[in-house]
Amino acid sequence: xxxxxxxxTSCGFQKEHLQKLSDPTLSTCPECGQETYSKxxxxxxxxxxxxxxxATDFKSKxxxxxxxxxxxxxxxSGACSGS
Numbered sequence: 001x002x003x004x005x006x007x008x009t010s011c012g013f014q015k016e017h018l019q020k021l022s023d024p025t026l027s028t029c030p031e032c033g034q035e036t037y038s039k040x041x042x043x044x045x046x047x048x049x050x051x052x053x054x055a056t057d058f059k060s061k062x063x064x065x066x067x068x069x070x071x072x073x074x075x076x077s078g079a080c081s082g083s
Contacts, residue, residue, distance in 0.1 A: 005042045010034040 007014040013031035029037040
């Protein structure tokens with residue numbers, strides 16, 4: 001569901017609103033009540049809920065160090081059995 005940013009040109013009130021794509025554009029300012037509340041052009045924002053590809057495929061996974069090869073790689077010097 002997209003997050004839209006709005007600003008009132010009368011009082012300067014600014015707020016983000018979570019709206020469906022099918023929801024009508026807001027025009028009444030919740031702060032002053034004027035019909036000068038308009039959508040701003042900003043970076044795309046959206047909120048993901050539930051489980052899905054973003055939760056399972058892109059979570060940070062602990063990186064495994066490369067195998068130790070003769071004292072090089074992830075092993076500290078002298079700690080490898082091959083050195």
